[in-house]
Amino acid sequence: MTRSLRRLGVGWFSLLLCMGSGSASAGHVNEIEIEGVISAATAKFIEKVIAQSEADGAEAVLIKLDTPGGVLDATKDIVQALLNSNVPTIVFVAPQGAWAASAGTFITMAANIAAMAPGTSIGAASPVGGGTSEERDEEGERTDVMGQKIENFTSAFIESIAQERDRNVEWAIKAVREAEAIGAEEALELKVIDVIARDSQALFEALDGREVQIGGEPRTLHLKGLEIRRIEMTTLERLFNFIANPNVATLLLMGAVLGIMLEMNSPGIFVPGAIGLVCLILAVFAFGMLPFSWLGLVLMVVGIGLMIAEIFLSAYGLLFAGGITLFLLGGIMLFDLPEVSDVTVDFWSVLLPAAVGFGVVVLFVVYAVGKAFVRAQTTGVNELIGLVGRSQTALAPDGRVFVRGEYWNALCDEDVPENTAIEITEVKGMRLRVKRAESES
DSSP states (O other), X not given: OHHXXXXXXXXXXXXXXXXXXXXXHHOEEEEEEEESOBOHHHHHHHHHHHHHHHHHTOSEEEEEEEBSOBBHHHHHHHHHHHHTOSSOEEEEEOSTTOEEETHHHHHHHHSSEEEXXXXXXXXXXXXXXXXXXOOBOTTSOBSSHHHHHHHXXXXXXXXXXXXXXXXXXXHHHHHHHSOOEEEHHHHXXXXXSSEEOSSHHHHHHHXXXXXXXXXXEEEEOOOTTOEEEEOOOOHHHHHHHXXXXXXXXXXXXXXXXXXXXXXXXXXXXXXXXXXXXXXXXHHHHXXXXXXXXXXXXXXXXXXXXXXXXXXXXXXXXXXHHHHHHHHHXXXXXXXXXXXTBSOOOOIIIIIHHHHHHHHHHHHHHHHHHHHHHHSOOOSSXXXXXXXXXXXXXXXXXXXXXXXXXXXXXXXXXXXXOTTOEEEEEEEETTEEEEEEOTTTO
C-alpha cells in the first residue's frame, strides 16, 4: 500500500514537473518583419503566422512594420486577420526611420497594440493615384465621382477600425481625406498609437500587465522576459513577396521581352531566351498578385512592338518615337488603380530608365542591321561575284577556272587563254560566268 502511494506520488510529481517546465518553455512571442509593398503574399504570410501562433500557444504576435503602402484587397485581408485573431497582436512601426504609410496605417491601427519607434511616422492613407482627379469644391469635397467613392469607402473602413480599437477616429479620417501624416510623438499624443519604444524588449516591458480585448473578452499581457521566436518567410514566400511589387513586375516584363527579342535576333545563343522565359514566368505570377490596368499593359506591349518594328521597317525613327511614348504612357497607367492599390511604378527610377535602356538596345540592333545591309555579302555563292581568279584551261567559251582555292566550270563571252586572270560576274548554279580581268585586258 505504501509502495503504491509512493509510486502515485512520484507519478504526480513528475507530471507536475513536466507541466511546469512545459508552460515555462511555452512562454514566447512570435515575431515577423514586414518591409516594402503590402501584397497578397504579405497577407498570406501574416494570416499563416497568426494561425500558427494560435496553435502553438504564443503569448502574442509581434509585427515589425515598415511599408509605403500596398494593395487594398491585401490590406483588407490583413486587417480582418488582426481583428479576428485569438492571440494578441502588436504592430510595431520600427526601426527608427520606418513608416507606416497608407496601407500601413490601416494595419497598425487594426492591431490590439499599436506601437512606434522614435523617429518613425504614420499616415498619408489617401488612396489617390495619377489616374484620378484631386479637384475639390469650396467645401473641400472631391468633384470626381470615382475619387469620391474611393475616398468615402476608405474613410469608412479606417473609421470602423479606429472605433473597434478605441483609437482617434477623427485623425484616422483625416489621414484618408487629407492625407495627413504624423510622427511617433504626435501619434501617441493623439491616441493613434498606444506606446513608443526603442526596441522589442523595451516594448514588452512597457506593455507588461496591460489589458487587451480578445474576442470580446479581456486578456492581460504578460510579455516581460519572454522568448522572442523569429518566424521567417520561406524561400518561395520571399520570392513571391519580392516580385509582387509594381517596380519589380515592370522590370520582369521588360526582361522577358528583351531576352526573347535577343534570342529571336540571334537564334541558338539560348542564354537570353532562357532568361527571358524565366522573367516571363515570374512576370505572370507578379501580375497575378497585383491589380493592373489592361489598357496600360496593352499600351506598353504596343509601344514595345513599335520599337521592335523600327528594326525591320525604315520609318526614320517615327515608329521608335511612338513606341517610347506609348510605353511610358502605358507604364504610368499600368498600376495606377487607386480604388484597389496605392502603389504605382516609380517613373524616374524605374520606368524611364527601363524605357531608355530598351530603346538603346533597339537602336543598337537597328544600327547593326542597317550596317549589315550596306556591307558587301561575305557568305554564300553570290559573294564570289567580283572575285579574281585564273583560268586553268582556255575558255572558248567553256572551260575551268581556279578561284579562292576551288576549281569551277566557267563560261566566258570571249576567248580567254589558259592561265589568264579572270573576274567572276555571275553565278549560275554550279557554273560561273566570267570575264577577262581588267588588269589583264
